Amino acid sequence: MPALEFKNVSCRFPVPGGIYTATENVSFSIGDGEFVSVVGPTGCGKSTILNAAAGLLKPADGEVLVYGKPLQGLNRRAGYMFQAESLMPWATALENVTMSLTFRGEDPKHARELGMSWLARVGLEKFPDRYPHELSGGMRKRVAMAQTLIADPDILLMDESFSALDIQTRQLMEDELLAIWQEKKKAVLFITHDLDEAIAMSDRVVVFSAGPASHPIGDFPITLDRPRNVAEIRMTPAFNECHAAIWNVLRDEVLKSYQQHRAAI
Template sequence: MTAGVTEGALGAKADAAHAAVRLDGVTIEFTLPEGRVFRAVASSDLVVGPREFAAIIGPTGCGKSTLLNAAAGLLRPASGRVTVLGAPLAGINRQAGYLFQQDALMPWKTALENVAIGLEVAGTARAEARKKARDWLARVGLAAFSERYPHMLSGGQRKRVALAQVLIRDPKIILMDEPFGPLDAQTRLIMGDLLLNLWSQDRKAVMFVTHDLEEAIALADRVVVMSAGPSARIIGDFAIPLERPRDISEIKLERAFQTLHRDIWHMLKKEVLKAYSDQQSEEAAQ
């Protein structure tokens, strides 16, 4: 079982007409203090299907999070277009839930209150919002921790609260930026399995940014590879034809997984080394 790789117009397998997220020629630039324009991401095309789990990997600083922020409507492309569920994106992507690397829990609110607040601000009655919040806390394994404040929870528990906080609003698209990055290796495995279990229940579209190639392969239907920056671009798109449901710790032992890892790393390694070399050169010039 081998990976499928395409270059150029990526994501051809997804139905572009019914895509959850579609990027057409998206270029992202920033104006630096001295007035120079920095091109973070060069013209990039990507299609994510409505039930597809797509992971995006690449070297540090290549623009993975920048591309995700464009899909979230937090950044406006210098050129190109972002389309969400068939409509051009203008402003914040209201169809998406965003799980950041650092949780956004309010320290003065309990776990229950943190999960319920998304519904409350949208107009749901407090009693109903809290009833749904209790259900979601149970679904992420925190039924007994609803009255605890964030400082009373472990890193993994806070991440579970943050996940419930996003999913309770039932977004059609889930954007995840290194969500398990701060966690230890064992907790990352547990959180990965939890995410897959929750995702498998309704299979929303997911764009998942990570530096961890093993994590990307274990979770995703596709792994999209970005080149080193600046002017980073999408250079590879690998299908992940591993059977579901998946147990992350077990699937890593399969030969098909190891073959996928070898093939993707062969492409990714060149970009990681290039990014490292460029960083060394920049440091030497300072």
């Protein structure tokens, strides 16, 4: 049974002069423990699909299934790691990490112990009392990752979570995420603009068409050996073969999206 399944999902939004169809008849699934990335041109509805998976957006047509059951309201079995900063500025690193446990009414001592263990797992055990403004961008992303994973979600939703980081920090974060995923084997739906990142991280890469009415136009299994080092795997012939096959499908959609944006200016 898939952990997450989209069945003919269409999402529409009112805009001046009519209705905009962001996605149309989107159907694909993520198996339990599977790491799936979605790539596509800017504006192709990738984040829209992620919000539908989180239960933050109700599709106009179709349905989202979570372990075989139609999603109603928020997806309580998912953790969401946003692209933008999601830490509370008035809370310390440890308080941010344990916030979901606090809201659940967990024992404070147990929450602190678990929070410290997760800070240690992301290399921040020496900084539990630092506030977000006292941490670097990479450190804040590590706190956000621990904040998401401490709740032990069955499904991890990630929206270009590392896109704002420099390349070295980004690769470190990617390796840390893969190490945790390799241990926990959660279902992951990973949204990214970076095809290299998608291939290096994933079991499958789903390619979306240019919008409007975006939909999957390719589904590529990534058979590269695990565990992976994201910097080293990119230099292998097998990686380049995957990249060429996916880019052959994605290239025309990127050009189409670019031409549409230019025509709209």
